[in-house]
Every structure is written in structure tokens, then in C-alpha cells.
Amino acid sequence: MESVVKTAFPFVVYTGAILLAFQGVLIMVAYTVLAERKVLGWIQGRIGPNRVGPWGVLQPFADLLKFIFKEDLVPDKSTKFVYFLAPLVALTCALMPIVLYPFGPPITTIDWTFLPYGLGEGITQLPLTIAQIDVGVLFVLGITSVGVYGIALAGWSSNSKYSLMGGLRSSAQMISYELAMGASVIGVVMLSGTLDLNGIINAQASSPFRWFIIPQFIGFVVFLIAAFAETNRVPFDLPEAETELVAGFHTEYSALKFALFFMAEYVNMFTVSVMVTVLFLGGWYLPGLSYLFEVGSIPYAIASHVTFLGKIFLFLFLYIWIRGTLPRFRFDQLMNFGWKFLLPLALANVILTILIVYFLNS
Amino acid sequence: MASTIIFYLLAGFAIACAISLVIHRNPLYSAISLVGVFLSLSCIYFTLAAPFIAAVQVLIYAGAIMVLVVFVILLLNLDDDKPLTRLRYLYAVAGGLGLALLAQTLFIFYAVMRTPQEEINTEQTVGNTLSIGRAMYTEYLLPVEIVGVMLLMAIVGAVVLVRKLNQPQLELVVEEELELRHEKEEKDDYRIAF
Numbered sequence: 001m002e003s004v005v006k007t008a009f010p011f012v013v014y015t016g017a018i019l020l021a022f023q024g025v026l027i028m029v030a031y032t033v034l035a036e037r038k039v040l041g042w043i044q045g046r047i048g049p050n051r052v053g054p055w056g057v058l059q060p061f062a063d064l065l066k067f068i069f070k071e072d073l074v075p076d077k078s079t080k081f082v083y084f085l086a087p088l089v090a091l092t093c094a095l096m097p098i099v100l101y102p103f104g105p106p107i108t109t110i111d112w113t114f115l116p117y118g119l120g121e122g123i124t125q126l127p128l129t130i131a132q133i134d135v136g137v138l139f140v141l142g143i144t145s146v147g148v149y150g151i152a153l154a155g156w157s158s159n160s161k162y163s164l165m166g167g168l169r170s171s172a173q174m175i176s177y178e179l180a181m182g183a184s185v186i187g188v189v190m191l192s193g194t195l196d197l198n199g200i201i202n203a204q205a206s207s208p209f210r211w212f213i214i215p216q217f218i219g220f221v222v223f224l225i226a227a228f229a230e231t232n233r234v235p236f237d238l239p240e241a242e243t244e245l246v247a248g249f250h251t252e253y254s255a256l257k258f259a260l261f262f263m264a265e266y267v268n269m270f271t272v273s274v275m276v277t278v279l280f281l282g283g284w285y286l287p288g289l290s291y292l293f294e295v296g297s298i299p300y301a302i303a304s305h306v307t308f309l310g311k312i313f314l315f316l317f318l319y320i321w322i323r324g325t326l327p328r329f330r331f332d333q334l335m336n337f338g339w340k341f342l343l344p345l346a347l348a349n350v351i352l353t354i355l356i357v358y359f360l361n362s
Numbered sequence: 363m364a365s366t367i368i369f370y371l372l373a374g375f376a377i378a379c380a381i382s383l384v385i386h387r388n389p390l391y392s393a394i395s396l397v398g399v400f401l402s403l404s405c406i407y408f409t410l411a412a413p414f415i416a417a418v419q420v421l422i423y424a425g426a427i428m429v430l431v432v433f434v435i436l437l438l439n440l441d442d443d444k445p446l447t448r449l450r451y452l453y454a455v456a457g458g459l460g461l462a463l464l465a466q467t468l469f470i471f472y473a474v475m476r477t478p479q480e481e482i483n484t485e486q487t488v489g490n491t492l493s494i495g496r497a498m499y500t501e502y503l504l505p506v507e508i509v510g511v512m513l514l515m516a517i518v519g520a521v522v523l524v525r526k527l528n529q530p531q532l533e534l535v536v537e538e539e540l541e542l543r544h545e546k547e548e549k550d551d552y553r554i555a556f
Contacts, residue, residue: 082390082394085394133413134413134414134490134491135413135414135416135417135491138414138417138418138421139413139416139417139420141421141425142417142418142420142421142424142425143420145420145421145424145425145426145429146397146401146420146424146425148425148429149394149397149429149432152429152432152433152436153394153432155436156390156436164436164439167436168433168436168437171429171432171433171436172433174429175426175429175430175433178425178426195414195491
């Protein structure tokens with residue numbers, strides 16, 4: 001019995017943590033959709049959804065029910081296997097980075113010896129990250145770049161010209177802007193000396209003047225613009241430009257399969273907001289918090305977690321604000337902007353950072 | 363125990379994907395299978411405590427190169443590959459090369475079995491980002507530079523090839539545009555003179 005419990009313990013803990021994190025993020029994503037509709041309503045002088053529950057708070061659940069009960073149409077001449085695979089790929093790649101989110105500082109004050117069978121032995125801290133790996137930044141960038149297959153394959157397998165155009169545009173756009181995005185992160189990695197997300201936060205966690213938004217302001221701007229393009233949001237939402245491509249790559253998708261694409265887009269927005277927060281705004285760190293609470297205690301962790309979410313919501317609001325404000329780019333403008341302006345700017349930033357780091361160290 | 367099961371699952375998935383890559387006649391299915399191979403290889407690297415190589419495998423092979431391949435297949439809208447009618451002797455060549463590869467794999471397997479196992483120092487494992495960076499820019503600096511110059515040559519070559527193909531068309535377009543402007547100017551001059 002004891003050995004079984006000891007073997008199963010880590011699996012149970014990690015499965016529970018992953019389920020909890022996925023649920024939390026998905027619920028926040030659902031409410032981001034509601035917030036988007038509300039804020040867009042205000043920007044356009046409307047009220048927004050206000051019928052389901054008080055102030056429309058149950059709207060996401062009503063939407064989900066509607067998605068489930070809609071008829072699931074499959075185009076006759078589609079490539080069936082790839083057609084079913086595409087939304088799964090999109091959502092899986094969107095959800096996977098959640099295991100790397102640094103939700104807060106580690107909790108060190110709990111005494112774990114109360115656990116039976118000596119399970120708590122040797123545990124000194126409870127990290128608020130599920131998987132703390134050495135190369136978190138690279139892993140998040142890699143997984144989000146695999147997500148483009150979902151969109152490209154959806155466009156191809158639907159066997160419709162609008163879908164194919166949407167899929168092609170999306171792949172071209174993602175290849176172009178990924179370079180600028182990766183190059184803008186290099187400066188942060190050089191200054192912090194690590195690729196680990198928690199390590200990058202710790203490098204900024206002494207004062208707000210050490211947040212990388214100040215020494216890496218060019219990198220911050222490039223990353224933010226590339227992030228909008230990577231998540232296919234306004235003003236870079238060419239893959240689903242409804243005035244020319246009906247709905248782009250998901251024209252032929254209905255019911256729950258469309259819902260999967262929809263969720264993947266918003267989870268990707270969330271991931272990108274987390275990355276901006278971690279790389280440039282100090283993650284869960286808030287100045288003055290360590291004077292109010294004891295570092296490593298549960299209240300400190302909760303306050304830091306709320307700070308982290310607050311910073312993320314700031315960027316999600318920026319997404320919605322820009323959607324309500326800006327018109328869409330033309331496709332050639334988008335490509336020219338990515339290759340001829342954003343990428344050289346990011347590379348110049350890398351060279352500048354190399355020179356600064358070199359002369360500061362020597 | 364658990365890691366052995368995971369390894370065999372991943373290895374089996376990689377081999378299945380590799381077989382599907384070879385036998386499919388549709389280039390897009392082959393490309394997707396290759397992505398499957400890369401992803402399972404990346405997972406194997408993770409279980410071998412080499413997270414940097416795993417992340418780079420996903421980022422570069424699955425995330426960049428194969429996206430480009432899929433993009434080209436979508437752009438050209440390629441159909442199924444026809445069964446080979448000419449060049450049948452290539453089957454024999456491919457079979458011979460495959461046998462050589464298999465022999466090499468078996469030899470490596472044999473050699474690995476023969477070498478005595480050593481305790482691994484976790485500070486010096488090859489997968490560590492810091493150790494990879496340090497080795498690349500001190501001990502192996504010359505090979506890295508050579509690879510860098512070769513890649514640069516490839517990029518310059520690609521640009522030159524594309525330029526040569528488009529140059530006459532480009533000049534035509536420029537000439538037409540110049541002629542148009544010239545005509546317009548002449549007209550304007552005529553108007554002023556009138």
C-alpha cells in the first residue's frame with residue numbers, strides 16, 4: 001500500500017495541478033470573451049450582452065450550450081481525417097504552454113510533514129509553476145509556432161477557396177512575425193542570463209526600475225506588435241478578414257469544432273499576455289508587497305498571483321481596445337511591415353543590447 | 363519503469379510516423395507525419411534531460427522548417443504522387459542505402475552496448491543550455507563560424523537565383539512605368555505650350 005501511494009502521489013498531484021490550471025485558464029478565457037463583447041459594446045455606444053444572468057455574467061455558459069447543440073456539418077469533399085485533426089492541433093498547442101506559466105512565487109512556509117507515509121519529506125517549497133524547465137521561453141515560442149498547423153491544415157482540408165486563402169495567409173503571417181518575436185526576446189534573455197521564466201522574473205524582482213520594459217523598450221514594442229500578428233488579432237486578422245474571406249480558415253467549421261478554434265485563439269491571447277508580463281513587466285512581482293506580507297507565505301503568494309492576473313488583464317484589455325479602435329492592414333502592408341521594419345528593428349535592438357552588456361561587463 | 367514505458371510509446375509513435383511518411387503518396391500527409399516524428403523525438407530528448415535540444419527541435423524543425431514545407435505544398439496545391447514507371451532501378455539503390463543505414467544503426471547499438479556505463483554528472487550534461495553555449499563559443503568556435511558562413515552563402519545564393527529570374531520582368535515593368543511618365547510629361551508640356 002505504502003509503495004503504491006508513493007508511486008501514485010506525483011502523478012495524482014501533477015494531474016490535479018494541470019486540471020486546475022487548465023480549468024482556471026479556460027474560465028478566464030470564457031470571461032475574456034464576455035469582457036470583449038461588453039467593452040466593444042461600450043466603445044461602439046451599445047450595452048453589450050445583458051440578458052443571461054445579472055449584467056450578462058452567465059453569457060459564456062449560454063454560448064457554450066449553443067455551440068454544443070448546433071448541428072455539426074462536415075463538408076462533403078473535405079479531407080476527413082485532417083479536417084477533424086486541425087481543431088484538435090490548434091487547441092492542444094494553445095493549452096500546452098499553460099504548464100509553464102509562473103502563476104506566483106513559491107510558498108515556503110507550509111510544513112508538509114502532516115502527509116501520511118512520509119510523503120512530505122524533503123519538500124521545502126510549493127512552486128506555483130507546474131513544470132519549471134530550463135528553456136521555458138524557447139518551449140513556449142516553439143509550441144505556439146506549432147499551433148499554426150491547426151490553421152493551415154483547417155484551411156487546406158476544408159476544400160474551399162476562402163478557407164485555403166485564410167490558411168495560406170495565416171502561415172505566411174506567422175512565419176514572418178515569428179522571427180521578429182524571437183529576436184525581440186533575445187535582449188531580455190541576455191540581460192537576465194537565463195531562459196527559465198521564473199529566473200527571468202527573479203532577475204526583475206528587486207525594483208520596478210529593473211523591469212525589462214525600461215532597458216528593452218524597443219524589444220517590448222516589437223514583441224507586442226508581433227504578438228498581435230501571431231494571435232491573428234486586429235489589426236493583423238487577415239486570415240479571417242470577413243469582408244473578403246467570409247471567415248477565413250474556419251469558414252467550413254461549425255458547432256463544437258468551431259468552438260475549439262475560437263477557444264484556441266483566446267487561449268493564445270492569454271499566453272501572449274503572460275509572456276509580455278513575464279518578460280517585460282516583472283511577472284508576479286509588485287513593489288512594496290514584500291513589506292506587507294512575509295515572503296514565502298500564503299497571503300504573499302495570493303497577492304502576487306492577483307498582481308500577475310492584473311497585469312495580464314491589462315494586456316487583454318489592450319487587445320480589446322485595439323480591436324475596437326483600429327482598422328485592418330492590407331496583406332502587402334502586413335508583409336512589408338514585418339520584414340522591412342519590425343525584423344531590422346528587432347535585430348538592431350539585439351546588437352545594441354550586446355554592445356551595452358559587453359561594455360557594462362568589461 | 364515508467365520512463366521505459368514512456369520511451370517505448372514515444373519511440374513507437376516516431377517509427378509509426380516515419381513509416382507513414384514513406385508510404386503516403388500525398389505530400390501533405392507525409393509532411394504531417396514528419397512533424398509527428400519531430401515531436402516524438404523532441405519528447406524523447408525531454409526524457410533524456412536535454413530540454414534545450416528538445417525545445418530547439420520543436421522550434422526549428424517542427425515550427426519553422428516544416429511550416430515552410432506545408433506552406434509550399436498548400437501554395438502549389440500538389441496532388442498525389444504518381445507510382446514510379448521510369449527510373450525503377452532507384453528502388454534497388456534506395457534498398458542498398460537503407461541496408462547500409464540499418465547496418466550502421468546496428469553497429470552503433472553494438473558499440474553502445476560494449477562501452478561501460480558511467481555515472482552522469484548533471485552539471486555537465488549536454489542538454490544544459492549554458493554548457494551548450496559555452497562549448498559552442500569556446501571549444502567548437504571554428505565549426506560554428508564555418509556553418510554560419512555556409513548558411514549565409516546559402517541565403518545570398520537564394521537571393522541571387524531569385525533576382526536573376528525576375529530581373530528582365532522587373533526591368534520591363536520599370537521601363538513601362540518610365541514610358542508612361544514620359545508620355546504624360548509630354549502631354550503636360552503640350553498642354554502648357556498650347
